[in-house]
Amino acid sequence: MISKMESEYIEVLCYTRTPQEDIIYASRLAHSMHLAYSGDGNQFQALNHNSGVLFAKATHHENGKLRAKSLKNPYLFHMADGRFGVVAVRTEADGQEDEESRGAVLFFTSNDLLQYQEVGLVDLKSDAYVLDATCEYDESCQAYVIHWCDSNGRSYRNEIQDLNDLDGAGTPERAEPFTLEAVSADIEGIQPRNVIRVPRETAQRLVCRLTVPQNVAIEVPECITAASAEDLKMLKATAVYSDGTTAPKAVDWDAAAVRWDRSGTYRVKGTVRQEHYAFPVAANRADPCIAKWNGKYYFIATNDADGNRTLYIREAETISGLVQAGESLILDTQTYDHIKGLLWAPEFHIIEGGLYIFHAATTGEFFDEECHVMKLREGGDPTCAADWSMPRRVVRKDGTELCEAGKVISLDMTVIQVNGECYAAWSERQFVPEDLGAWIYIAKLDPKEPWRLTSDPVLLTRPDVGWANNHTFVDEGPFALIRDGRIFITFSSAAVDATYCVGLLTADTNADLLNPGSWTKGNYPLLTSRSVPGEYGPGHNSYVTDDEGVTWNVYHARPGVEEPRGSGIRRVHFDVDGYPVLDLTEERDLNPALAEVSIEVIVKRD
Incomplete structure (x- = not known):
């Protein structure tokens, strides 16, 4: 952390990175704004595991299909009102020129360099592609001056009084070429941009939030x-x-x-x-969930060992006891005519005193995958298959099926209970007539019949940033963690490979959870392949609190880039702002x- 004896201001460097192998650090990840800081004015240290903190949003067509975008040449500056601004050149996902951004620069604002708002494209009144740009507030003319150059090497300047007025820039004028001050930093893959000085308090919070404590x-x-x-x-x-x-x-x-x-x-x-949990605690088990029921702990997960055709439960007196516990089969693809494969993402939920398992299954084909619910009979044994009801498909408030079979699939349904209300959140993917990718929705749920929604679904998030649409357009696996008046929903994005990662949505517990405006989506993922050495593609996590009041993250990842998925367990820490920290490894959690x-x-x- 930053020494209290140093200056009142700290230098912050913004940069991008050179793309690596597609499976390691693809262009959609490298073409984003990264941050580093210098506590002594000389050496810069990368923040956020040398991963991006700001990504360009995708555009979308009238049919809802997303078109991924990236950014290059970000420039960080101070705004007149005390906030921070960023201008960047928006590109196609792979870094090529973006026709929609011709003659414009992408503009963002931020209060703290942690959360950013993409305001939009500032029109520079030109038909040329912008190659590079800078922006500064000029007190003498009380306007922002955007210096930029096109792909032919010509340089221009535009004045604009209000950057939020995207059409308010004046006519471009020819200008002398601009150069950025050279920055040297020993950071892997760095393509440095510019350095600004920020108040120590802002920098301290930035460093605290974007580095793993010890x-x-x-x-x-x-x-x-x-x-x-x-x-x-x-x-x-x-x-x-x-x-x-x-x-x-x-x-x-x-x-x-x-x-x-x-x-x-x-x-x-x-x-x-x-507690020591060597990774993985369960090989070939993905989308894991642990719950406590009647004094015992239970573990369930997607079974990758048999092609997702069975669900097994483990039972133990403690969470650590689950690691070596035996397994009991509670559902397979032979028992029911309508359950024929792809048993995915089972979750335990206790609703009005009853124990339920929410999971996805298909009648036979992948395109028929839908959310289902099973209930444990009163007084039943969770490890006994006969004590679980037949899986029932989730329906809308009018009793119709949640999704149209063969066109839209649903999966990863979870339950959120807060302030006496019961909600469901899940992922849907429309394939017909266009593949829109996987989007996450929320709706109220009937606690008496928790396979029935009582409100219309509301869209929470779609994979509109580079870390979420890397290799494929996916937001899935929501799970809620409620603490200190806030609801944190972690969700998983990108392809289920080494690029899989965990994003975050946050809302106040007293907010209208069916209003998308109540939720804030983080600009960057909380957990990636760069977070914990030896764990690739972490994602689809859930949470459980033990008898000591400790909250544990239960997740899956891969012990090697191409290795099978396996389940892991790690303590959830909470940072200076009360947000969950998912990458606090055991040696950083407790110094031996x-x-x-x-x-x-x-x-x-x-």
Whole structure:
């Protein structure tokens, strides 16, 4: 993190990257704005795992089909009102010239360099393709001056008083060629652009949000008065992280020398507990979900080992116990006439005291894949197939099928329960008459009959940015995490290969969740192949909270670029703004050198 002893302002560098192999860092990822910072004014350090933070949005045709776009030559500048602005050249997805952007530059605004708004294309009143551009506010004329050059090497300038007025630029005037100050940074693939100075507070938050924290201290009280070993067991340590955040940690205390039957003072040692989950915890298992039901934990996932033809459940007393637990078959493609294949993305949900499994299945063909629901009978055993009802297809509020078979598929349905209301969110993909890609929708759900919607579906997100439409146009796998008055919906995007990643939608719990304007979509994914070494294409995650109140991310990824998918488990940390951190690895979560602690235990007896 940034030292408190350094200057009042910090330098921030914006850049793009050279594309790598298509499966590693494709052009749709490299052609985005990246950020780095310098704490000493000399060395720059990449933020966000050297991954993009700002991507151009796709355009769409009248039939709804998306056309992916990228950006090149971003330029970061200060706006007159204190915000940040970015101008860039919009291109086709592969970086080629974009006919729709001829004679224009793409303009974004941001309050904090974390969340950006794409305002649109500023018309420069020219028919030439823009090759490069800069923008600065000129106090003398109280207008923004856009310097730009075309693909033939001619340079121009336009003045515009309000960049939000996309048609408000004046006539271009010929100008002297412009050059950017050379920047040297030892960052893989960097194509540097420009550097600006930002206030320390802004930079500190930027660094905290876009770097993974690490454990720097463990705190326990100097002493505690306890009457029993149970009192001591309840005492937790506080892990302190480099960004100033904290997390409670259970401690395994060695209290063998304490005489609980007599008064005295004892020095007790302990070891801060760190659950270890070697990846993968379950091979050939994808789209995993863990839930607690009647005092036990249950694991279910898509079974890649047999071509997605069965669903198995694991049962254990603890989450860690699920790793070695046996499996029980609860659904296959032989039992029911309407369930013939592609058993995808099962999820447990407890609704009004009943346990349900939401999953996708097909009557036979891929294009008939639809969301289904099973219910556990009252008093039933989740590991017993006979105790689960026949899968029932999800229907609209009027009783008609959610999607038209053969034309639109539905999958990955999840349940969100907040403020006494029940919602479903899921992914749909229209294939006929045009393949529109997978889009995520939300609707109210009847808790009495949770296979029935009670409102019309509302679009939440579609794959309109480079990290979401890399290799294919997909937003899928939504799952909600509710904390401190906010709903976080993580979802998965891009092809289900090493480019798969996890995006984020956020809303206030008291907002109208059926209003798309209530939701904010993050500009960049929370989890990618660059987040955790050795885990490729992470995605389709869910969350479970254990008996200690710790929230765990349950996800799938690949142990190698071309390896089969497997399930993983990692603790969810929460950053300086309360947003989930999904890439806090075990060694950063707890520094082993700090794991040993001690405390003075005072026992008082009458």
